[in-house]
Amino acid sequence: MPIVTIDLLEGRTVQQKRELAEKITAIISEVAEVKPEVVWIKINEMKKENFSTGGTLKIDV
Amino acid sequence: MPIVTIDLLEGRTVQQKRELAEKITAIISEVAEVKPEVVWIKINEMKKENFSTGGTLKIDV
Amino acid sequence: MPIVTIDLLEGRTVQQKRELAEKITAIISEVAEVKPEVVWIKINEMKKENFSTGGTLKIDV
Amino acid sequence: MPIVTIDLLEGRTVQQKRELAEKITAIISEVAEVKPEVVWIKINEMKKENFSTGGTLKIDV
């Protein structure tokens, strides 16, 4: 019953999300040996002012 | 000091959230034997294009 | 498809976890109007040295 | 490679977020002995109707 959470900056299209969901589900099903139905994926989009690396918000890069 | 996170599809009313907060706090307080004040609950609403089961986004179902 | 995560200090019995799972699933199913089967619950137990409130680790209280 | 997630009620300015990112990165880098570049911070803003303590949503306080 894998639950996958993907945190990423906002701006991906629905088509990109669709592709992520499809392909990641296929891999997890295959490698972890579970049925695709029990792979749940959440996509969490972040605004650039809400993500920082090295102490700098992405809005300031 | 339990912290409860509820991820669910968007679309619930404030009244439904109020009821979830009240009832889940009561149960956790009783079963885990902690005071209600230290039960914190976060509700995380997801758009249908950001949640997938079996490789299919909820927007495509 | 609600996913519930419960972070709490370690030390609960399996019976307490069983009760949490049963009762919280029933409430979410009823209030959020979803089938019990699609309510998934993760319990995340923390050691006292890994949780702090007010700047003090629970191991030091 | 520390990943820090900060859940808090919405309403902080970009300047406050900038300061949080800067200062928390500096502390983690120093205390955990890692380079600042590998400290990633996510800020997750919550609406008042999505956060509860003691069974009461913040919107009702």
Added chain:
Amino acid sequence: MPIVTIDLLEGRTVQQKRELAEKITAIISEVAEVKPEVVWIKINEMKKENFSTGGTLKIDV
């Protein structure tokens, strides 16, 4: 800068985890158009007594 969290029941080998990390990084890099270096993956293993679907702990299935 995608961060992927995979919650799953314990019991996978290091080789399975290695394969998950490699393949999921490749897909996210390709679909989300980011360099592989900025794809970070956390695997969170759960004990069967800490995961429930439909109100039943996995330890009781």
Added chain:
Amino acid sequence: MPIVTIDLLEGRTVQQKRELAEKITAIISEVAEVKPEVVWIKINEMKKENFSTGGTLKIDV
């Protein structure tokens, strides 16, 4: 009511965790303008076989 989650590789001492808790609570209290008591911090330690950057588990670096 900020909740801070720190995911990092295992191996820090209790003294390092104590210092993280103290200093991060002080900063968040100051910058986000909340009382220290309502700053809760969770530390989530990961094994090297459960964390990957660039597709490579830390156990393989």
